[in-house]
Amino acid sequence: MIARGEGQDPDRLPVAPGTGWPGDPAGPSTPVARDPAQVAALAAAAPDLRELEARQSVCRACPRLVAWREDVAAARRRAYADQRYWGRPVPGWGEEHPRVLVVGLAPAAHGGNRTGRIFTGDPSGDWLFAALHRAGLAAQPTSVRAGDGQRLLGTRMLAAVRCAPPDNRPSVEERDACAPWARAEVAAVLPGLRVVVALGAFAWQASLGLLSGAGVQVPRPRPRFGHGAEVALEGPSGTLLLLGSFHPSQQNTATRRLTAPMLDDVLGRAARAAGLPAGPRGGSPAPEVG
Numbered sequence: 001m002i003a004r005g006e007g008q009d010p011d012r013l014p015v016a017p018g019t020g021w022p023g024d025p026a027g028p029s030t031p032v033a034r035d036p037a038q039v040a041a042l043a044a045a046a047p048d049l050r051e052l053e054a055r056q057s058v059c060r061a062c063p064r065l066v067a068w069r070e071d072v073a074a075a076r077r078r079a080y081a082d083q084r085y086w087g088r089p090v091p092g093w094g095e096e097h098p099r100v101l102v103v104g105l106a107p108a109a110h111g112g113n114r115t116g117r118i119f120t121g122d123p124s125g126d127w128l129f130a131a132l133h134r135a136g137l138a139a140q141p142t143s144v145r146a147g148d149g150q151r152l153l154g155t156r157m158l159a160a161v162r163c164a165p166p167d168n169r170p171s172v173e174e175r176d177a178c179a180p181w182a183r184a185e186v187a188a189v190l191p192g193l194r195v196v197v198a199l200g201a202f203a204w205q206a207s208l209g210l211l212s213g214a215g216v217q218v219p220r221p222r223p224r225f226g227h228g229a230e231v232a233l234e235g236p237s238g239t240l241l242l243l244g245s246f247h248p249s250q251q252n253t254a255t256r257r258l259t260a261p262m263l264d265d266v267l268g269r270a271a272r273a274a275g276l277p278a279g280p281r282g283g284s285p286a287p288e289v290g
């Protein structure tokens with residue numbers, strides 16, 4: 001544990017809301033959830049998606065995860081020793097009215113927890129964004145830091161759990177505490193949504209729970225996860241396709257359990273089912289910031 005408090009290097013503290021980090025949705029007056037009941041109340045009462053992102057990004061409801069994300073931000077990895085870490089929950093990111101939603105497990109300690117943007121700045125993200133770009137769902141093939149000009153096209157991404165967990169394993173209590181953030185986000189984007197891509201078995205189960213909570217009919221027993229699994233679900237706004245992919249973790253990609261053509265196949269199917277143009281598109285990159 002790194003001691004926090006007076007006298008600590010301010011560069012090793014989590015980024016304070018509204019202090020200029022590119023894409024920071026929060027400000028000094030954004031309300032902070034400090035327990036699961038407050039997460040549920042603040043998520044349900046967020047007036048729009050931007051405010052929901054802001055509230056997610058300052059949450060402190062899980063003591064173990066708050067301590068872990070801030071300790072990692074203070075200690076930093078040698079390769080990033082000269083960088084400031086975000087050290088806060090990583091909110092959902094992408095289009096406000098997406099046709100495709102990509103669901104992951106949780107931010108990486110030195111990826112999203114460092115850059116403040118989901119799947120940005122870690123090897124899994126390198127794989128994923130290259131494939132999203134090839135499928136026409138991201139403007140650039142790389143995603144290295146917030147403010148780098150990257151932009152999702154017709155697509156949004158979220159993590160089922162918003163804080164980086166030790167060993168990539170949130171507890172059941174932490175998963176449940178965080179669920180209202182994702183539930184509110186899925187409910188907000190559901191009307192235009194056509195496809196959900198779940199990266200890994202945890203995200204598959206989380207997606208089914210989130211969709212069921214948003215009024216989508218999920219069969220019992222629940223459909224099983226597998227790479228390339230595909231289930232058509234009926235929702236309040238029409239048919240929705242749930243697609244499964246192995247997670248682009250280093251463990252999966254290094255062992256070739258997941259190859260680039262396998263990921264391309266799933267994301268290409270997602271783009272086509274969503275009625276989005278297939279193949280690489282430049283789009284209009286977001287302006288470089290920071």
Ligand code: SF4
Pocket residue numbers: 039056059060061062065066089161162163174177178179181
């Ligand atoms: S995991 Fe979710 S509920 Fe827990 S502190 Fe992070 S954002 Fe809040």
